[in-house]
Amino acid sequence: MTQISVDKDFLEELADTKLRVLQEEIEEILVKWAYDDIDQLLSDAKTGILEEAEDDAVCLRNLVAKRDNLVQFKTAIDKDNSEGEGGRPEYPQGDQWTALILAAKEELLSLRDDWDGEGAQQVKESTFWRAVRFLRSLQAFVQQQQSAPLLELPDIFPRPNGDILIQWKTDQFQLVVTIPEDESKPAVYYGKGDAENVTKGTVTFAKLPQIYVNCVQMFS
Amino acid sequence: MTNEVEEIFDEDLLYRRIHVQYVKKSLSPDAFDFRGDGCSVDLARLTTPESTRSGSPRNPPECYKVGVLEAGKVRGIGLTLDHCPEPDNPAHSLILPPGGIEAADILGFQTELVNLCLQRPLL
Numbered sequence: 551m552t553q554i555s556v557d558k559d560f561l562e563e564l565a566d567t568k569l570r571v572l573q574e575e576i577e578e579i580l581v582k583w584a585y586d587d588i589d590q591l592l593s594d595a596k597t598g599i600l601e602e603a604e605d606d607a608v609c610l611r612n613l614v615a616k617r618d619n620l621v622q623f624k625t626a627i628d629k630d631n632s633e634g635e636g637g638r639p640e641y642p643q644g645d646q647w648t649a650l651i652l653a654a655k656e657e658l659l660s661l662r663d664d665w666d667g668e669g670a671q672q673v674k675e676s677t678f679w680r681a682v683r684f685l686r687s688l689q690a691f692v693q694q695q696q697s698a699p700l701l702e703l704p705d706i707f708p709r710p711n712g713d714i715l716i717q718w719k720t721d722q723f724q725l726v727v728t729i730p731e732d733e734s735k736p737a738v739y740y741g742k743g744d745a746e747n748v749t750k751g752t753v754t755f756a757k758l759p760q761i762y763v764n765c766v767q768m769f770s
Numbered sequence: 771m772t773n774e775v776e777e778i779f780d781e782d783l784l785y786r787r788i789h790v791q792y793v794k795k796s797l798s799p800d801a802f803d804f805r806g807d808g809c810s811v812d813l814a815r816l817t818t819p820e821s822t823r824s825g826s827p828r829n830p831p832e833c834y835k836v837g838v839l840e841a842g843k844v845r846g847i848g849l850t851l852d853h854c855p856e857p858d859n860p861a862h863s864l865i866l867p868p869g870g871i872e873a874a875d876i877l878g879f880q881t882e883l884v885n886l887c888l889q890r891p892l893l
Binding site for chain 1: 789791792794795796798799800803805826827828829833872873874875877878881885
């Protein structure tokens with residue numbers, strides 16, 4: 551086998567691009583058959599519930615295998631950087647989470663200074679990876695709860711000052727948290743349910759996952 | 771139109787230029803950020819949505835949506851409104867938060883402004 555040296559960032563970009571393409575192809579098949587669960591589609595195609603879906607099911611299985619291999623590969627190349635606060639964490643697990651993070655990465659990191667025409671700062675890569683770390687730790691934290699609350703997919707926004715804002719808006723509650731560009735600053739949050747009662751304040755980064763769980767418990 | 775300061779009545783509508791980056795499944799609270807003197811809006815009776823949308827000197831109008839707020843509802847959540855006409859924008863007004871409040875309160879006001887804004891379709 552011939553070995554060549556490749557810049558790590560370039561390699562990661564290639565992997566991200568390939569992952570995105572695979573994810574789009576997977577979603578295209580899911581949309582075609584009006585499914586949102588890969589396993590269910592594969593199962594229904596196998597048992598004949600879904601007629602004439604065999605070719606797509608084979609294709610879907612191959613795409614999922616390729617994607618899982620690529621995610622493993624990415625995890626391996628991210629591993630060196632995963633130590634310490636500034637490193638790159640594992641992505642939250644799940645198809646929709648992967649798609650969310652990849653889309654946010656492409657969108658947020660492509661913004662340049664003054665992207666809003668009113669002097670907004672670009673989002674730094676370190677801020678983005680801190681947001682990913684928060685979402686990964688939130689996922690793990692939620693799974694550890696005795697009666698694990700449903701973890702909804704949030705929207706991820708750039709802030710004018712270079713921070714990142716993550717917002718959940720569900721039928722039961724609304725929660726907004728900020729991921730500051732400056733690691734020494736606390737995160738700010740604001741949550742509310744259907745009624746007038748709200749929860750708000752500042753909190754250290756490590757305690758942010760608890761805020762989500764509190765919000766779900768208070769307002770659901 | 772003149773540059774005289776006008777009273778903003780509760781039934782007045784206000785237009786806010788909102789960058790499309792803030793529009794996803796939900797609307798970001800930063801659609802109403804309080805950078806500088808306050809949150810800039812336009813008094814609707816002195817302008818048009820198209821004029822508000824094209825008010826950025828650096829980005830094309832396609833980069834923006836226009837959110838609509840009712841003045842009375844903005845006051846109803848504890849914010850103040852001032853008409854502050856500018857030479858190139860006689861409709862310019864400011865939404866001002868109370869003094870001496872914390873970052874979480876600001877985020878709360880921004881979130882509530884978004885919720886008020888979503889009572890009407892974005893233009």
